[in-house]
Amino acid sequence: MTPSFLTYNTLIVLLGTGLLGANAGLVGSFAVLRRRSLTGDALAHAALPGLALAFLVVGQRNLPAMLAGALVSGLLGVAVISGLRSKTRVKEDAAIGIVLSVFFGAGVVLSRIVQNTPGVGSKAGLDSYILGKTAGIIRQDVFIIGGVSLVSLLLILLAYKEFKLTVFDPDFARVQGWPVLRLDLLLMGLIALAVVFGLPMVGVVLMAALLILPGAAARFWTDRLGPLLVLATVFGLSIGLIGTALSARYAGMPAGPIIVLVGAGVFLLSVLVAPKRGVLGRAVAAWRFRRSLDDRAMLRRLYDLVEPDLPSVRAINTAEELSRNGTHRRRRRAILARLVRQGALRVERDSGGILMTLTDEGLRRARVVARDQRLWEQFLLHAPELAGTMADLSQETVEVLPADLIAELEQGLRDTGRLPELERREPAR
Template sequence: MTASFLSYNTLIVLLGTGLLGANAGLVGSFAVLRRRSLTGDALAHAALPGLALAFLLVGQRNLPAMLAGALVSGLLGVAVISGLRSRTRVKEDAAIGIVLSVFFGAGVVLSRIVQNTPGVGSKAGLDSYILGKTAGIIRQDVFIIGGVSLVSLLLILLAYKEFKLTVFDPDFARVQGWPVLRLDLLLMGLIALAVVFGLPMVGVVLMAALLILPGAAARFWTDRLSPLLVLATVFGLSIGLIGTALSAQYAKMPAGPIIVLVGASVFLLSVLIAPKRGVLGRAVAAWRFRRSLDDRAMLRRLYDRVEPDLPTVRPINTAEELDRIGTNRRRGAILARLVRQGALRMEPDSGGIMMTLTEDGLRRARAVARDQRLWEQFLLHAPELAGTMADLSQESVEVLPPDLIAELEESLRATGRLPDLEPRELAP
């Protein structure tokens, strides 16, 4: 590490961007789950005219006044979106697009007016609010960001159950008498605070990405809200720290865009490698599921062959069996896999290679045959319930109610087609 990287100013910037990323990840997760991600984008763009108007009213660069103006302007933009959505036939995505473009256009015009004002225009520094000026973070900014982050965390902890229900089932919350509108406004207020205090660091254009990326990335890793919030906060913190560190290591590299690129990288990695929802994770799960189905189908076929001779398990000629079902590399691999699993035993004989179900293989084959025959019986006697009760992709019939399973078993037992799950004597 270079000495410049360990300097006091760099550590202050790291602390500021880390806190900002953590807060943006925490608050932005609710926006992602509530499908209000673009509302945060619109809020960030709508804050620009408030910055310029506050400067024109005060007549000098006063950060608290300018941030207050940005907050008012951003909340006004959100109010306009809400009004267009509820009082007109304009859809939410169109309302967001209108507010985003109109407010941002007004902000650019007002910032140009400020820049052209003699004597003070050059001191306004409004251009830095568009792409941010991360290197300008000072200790007071860190205290402000830390305070905002603490307030957001406390409010989320206090209203966690309310936020959770409002995010996932607002209609039910409304029926239960919960103040859904007020909770929604509180959530928008937390997003507005995160946006406004993040503008001087990453700017109008990039703040929306910092709000969305951590929560969207965390969504690939978990289905539960609490772990998602923790992950999004950690992702946001890491994105801020890593982006700032990379920017500090390379001269003339803007921190704001680097931070967003790091966030995009975290999101892309989540898309690819997350265990359940990631592309690779889903591909591996599908591959394992296909292998399981192949194994089960082969065990069912072998059980049907040996069932008439039970309790004696007679050997089966491997070549003859493959001729019956069609010889190919896939079926050979299935048999080899069952041998490795201990379900089959291969032994040479004068007539060729003979395969025999082991005790464990017979137990598995009986269970597979039982499940599939129960499914067939269920579909035969209750086809109208199949779409509402049964998930045929399940490996076990136990997803059905116990009383229904007992009824189906009795029906199979009456026809002599119910496999006995108790182990029996095997042929030596």
């Protein structure tokens, strides 16, 4: 059964905001990756004076003319930012701040002039462009937004490889002779289109958030451009639909701000729970890494104790191991218990107390750990100047080193009788 608040008009608004969010997420991802997020914000604010000037020139509320004026004004703002950055000593963040504040101030003044114009000022409705008027979306608006979204998608698909290189390595693209400036302008044009056609729905102030939040949230979930664009598009679509649905469900709630708050919620959720980059994901990864380091250190310690008796594996008194200095007693007990659960240790009781013995699997792991750590020690001793560029503490093996270097280090350990053999020999009978 369809909820009572989902009327025909609400469905039209849902479709419009969903398409707008999807398009904003798609093109806004490039702005986020290109570190041009605030440029989209400046473009949205710079569009306001264009709306007012277009109304003054036409003399009536003509949506195509006003959107064209907003597009010209927005692109002019971006051009001013580019000129200030390249022709003066003004930094990019300062240039964005200047354009954002000056153009928005001019837009507010022009909007007030329009409002004070006798006869037509009250019909301009320019105030709705500041915070948006989502409820005013009609079917023709949906067709326009769908057309803009389709054009953006086709252009990105056609120039995907060029955009990818320009976003991640513009200097290399420039050296290869690619038209980086034109590609940048094309991207800014797509962002400008998304901004201009989003102004009547979510407004100048909130459009920038709709551009930035989906791409910024998607960045926490993946390192690859293709999946990031898909995810940002899905996030943008979901933000638009959920925000509009909440606004329709609870009467009196403004749709634009609700959409942005939903986007903020998606971003916060990504910050917290994304597997690799999220706060919780990183905390879990760090916790697992510390456990791995503890296990390896204990296996190395146990291997040093049993190495003189190999190929026979002698039992080790648990009380003696727990009483040694270094790691806290409770922590050592937890490490040993974990190794028992993993099948690396076997625990037995006799008259001498509790004894633990490395299993075949535990001895294999201990040999690998001892070999890797001794190779690292050998490497640091003979090539300390290379350690900073080649060592990787997140790796459990020395395979990050070149094969010929590993062979040389192994030979050095073999000559001194300190190289653990990875294949276990059967004990003599």
